Amino acid sequence: METRKLGNSGLEVSAQGLGCMGMSEFYGALDDAESLATLDRALELGIAFWDTADVYGPHTNEELVGRALRGRRDKVVLATKFGIVRGDDPAQRGLCGRPDYVREACDASLGRLGVEVIDLYYQHRVDPQVPIEETVGAMAELVQAGKVRHLGLSEAGPKTLRRASAVHPIAAVQTEYSLWSRDPEEGVLAACRELGIGFVAYSPLGRGFLTGQIQRFEDLAEDDYRRYSPRFQGENFDKNLQLVERVGEMARDKGCTASQLALAWVMAQGDDIVPIPGTKRRRYLEDNAGACDVSLSAGDLEQLDAIAPRGAAAGLRYPEAMMAVVTD
16 A cells, blocks of 8 residues: 655655544444454555544544554554534534643543554534634644644635644645545645645545445435435435446446545545545455556546536535534
8 A cells, every 4th residue: 555645744644544433333233343353454455544533433433443553553543533522412413622622532532542642633623613723722732742743624624724724734634525525626625735734535435325335215224324414315316326327337447346436536636635435344445445556547537527527416415504514
């Protein structure tokens, strides 16, 4: 597995990372044994950039990743996040970027992960009630204390990035980016490159839709988060399935899977972009890793641009309430 550098930070990571969220929540049945085996296999394949967050579970995903890290902490670039707060009602979400909360959240994550330092610490969503300068200032104190090596922001827009970067260097921005979520091309990617910030693409397979494995709404488990996602509902599902079928046809022509083609497209958008497809199964991890061997010509990229231009996907990528916390 080749490596890529995240902006000007000096942080070097595997060219493809691993999103661990689904191992603990949101995407149907859980299997800790298979998840741990998947993390083992990731290291064997050189996929050593692991992404988690305190909100996944909540908390249980950090604990699971912590189990996988024991005895080999030095082999993994570890990223986690704070800032989304959950209470007793699993459907409710809050945001908190207060300096005291930043410190508390970091200490709690360090404990659950069983590590002394976090390589990349993200604010998961920007708290509109707290100036970004105050939150990033508290995060910078964590760097000075040796608890965190690099800082990141998730789903932050160009204005927020510029304000945050004036307080402390930001190593990475994590935002949804795929053939059916090309919003970052409207300003965030340009701001990252202007400021020397790396870009981490989450959901690069369109929450699994671009794999071609989901053919009917009923294929989703009763407790699968995607049942509440606008892109997986009603007419949106049918329209998006047509896009997926065209990606699949092109993949067959190229002799690769749809997943590999979609990931190769993300990786071809710049050496400063690192996708972190999420999976909890070894067979999907191995398939995803094969994307690194897929070469896309200029003609291939033009064809994919025609199949999935900006705005091609039907429906919002999150319900409206969740879209409201994506900042500028």
